[in-house]
Amino acid sequence: MSTPLTIVVGVTGGIAAYKAVGVIRSLVLAGHTVHVVATEAALRFVGRPTLEAISRNPVQTDLYEGVAEVRHVAIGRSADLIVIAPATANTIAKLAAGIADDLLGNTVLASTAPLVIAPAMHTEMWRNPATVANVATLRRRGARIVGPGNGQLTGADSGPGRMEEPDVIVREALAAVHGRHDLAGRHVLVSAGGTREPLDPVRFLGNRSSGRQGVAIAEAALARGADVTLVAAHLEVPPPARARLIEAGTALELRGAMTDAAASADLVVMAAAVADYRPADVRDAKIKKTDAHDPLNLVLVENPDILAELSAGEHTGTVIVGFAAETEQDRDELLRLGREKLARKGCDYLVVNRVGWTTGFASDDNAVVIVDSAGDIVMEAAGDKLSVAHRILDIVAES
DSSP: OOOOOEEEEEEOSSTTHHHHHHHHHHHHHTTOEEEEEEOTTGGGTSOHHHHHHHHSSOOBOOTTTTGGGTHHHHHHHHOSEEEEEEEOHHHHHHHHHTOOSSHHHHHHHTOOSOEEEEEOOOHHHHHSHHHHHHHHHHHHTTOEEOOOEEEEOSTTOEEEEEOOOHHHHHHHHHHHHHOOOTTTTOEEEEEEEBOOEESSSSOEEOOOOOSHHHHHHHHHHHHTTOEEEEEEESOSSOOOTTSEEEEOOSHHHHHHHHHHHHTTOSEEEEOSBOOSEEESOOOSSOOOOOTTOOOOOOOEEEOOOHHHHHHHSOOTTOEEEEEEEEOOOSHHHHHHHHHHHHHHHOOSEEEEEEOOSSSSTTSSEEEEEEEETTSOEEEEEEEEHHHHHHHHHHHHTTO
16 A cells, blocks of 8 residues: 555535545545545535544534644645545635635645545536636646536436546545556557648638647646657647647648557547548639629548548557547437447547537537447546546556
8 A cells, every 4th residue: 555645635515525425435444544624514414423433533624723733724734635525616716716714725725735626516507607717727726626527416407517436536636646657658649639621721621629638638648657749630729748749730631640650659549520521622712702602512522531540550559549529419329329430440449429519529528438349338437628538548548
């Protein structure tokens, strides 16, 4: 076992507070010393005796207890790790603003330990621009955001906002302290973004991919010790500074870059949205409207299937992961389409995700199902795209 840690688990006032018991229990059973700092609201969902029995330590709630010991500072200073699970929208807002009007806020401000936050709230609250901005602020400061997941919420509601499961939170929390270098020494090749096929010097055929998920995979791989090459097609987000960047505009350019780089890769992740077709004729001058307002007829030719080509080539020891973005709403049908694509592509894993006008593309969250070469589901993951990226790498790092 790794060196025992002193861990503060912050519990805030949401219905998901009952799941904090599982987080605390797992950390204690792993040999760590756990101190629970609960808000007054949290104790309306989970009783103090339960938290004290599971943590084996008194629960701390009152900012004004132990003043002589300067407890509001001492708890944070003694911590090797702080985990807040669940973290409500209100708590996230206060942490982002540096507000310390309770013991938990003081503990976080007084600590230099890694901070891991597991959000839990209704979907509308998670997607609210204020929450999005607050989470981004905390992430920029170094906080690790775990989840939230996508699933059943309070009552009949369902969607992103469900607190991630305790085992996932514990794994991510301990990785924040010890690091996770399961990809050290491995070359990871990732494609990201969306290709554009020019019609003329002004216009192109493209798609709505921002590159966020591919960039998140590159960031996660770097954090896990990999040497990363990122083939980027028109990213709307900055690429990781430590990745080797290769820019590619069209499907043919991306094909060339991926084929060359794959020769030395241990893991290939085709997250880019590649255009299936390109114009047969690219005009040298801007296409003009006609006075007769006649329809414009375009002839399109099929682009090469890059993922299928990489999978069919010699890649002994190289794991190849593809993505399948589908608009199908029915889960069973979505999986059927994914498995059909897997059979055509021949890759080792396929990440199936639903996209639409407001989901998947150009959003901060994602929900995916990962199937292996036999078509079996090996993992489902939902949450912000960096969390999803780590869940994908959890699977392929073991291959």
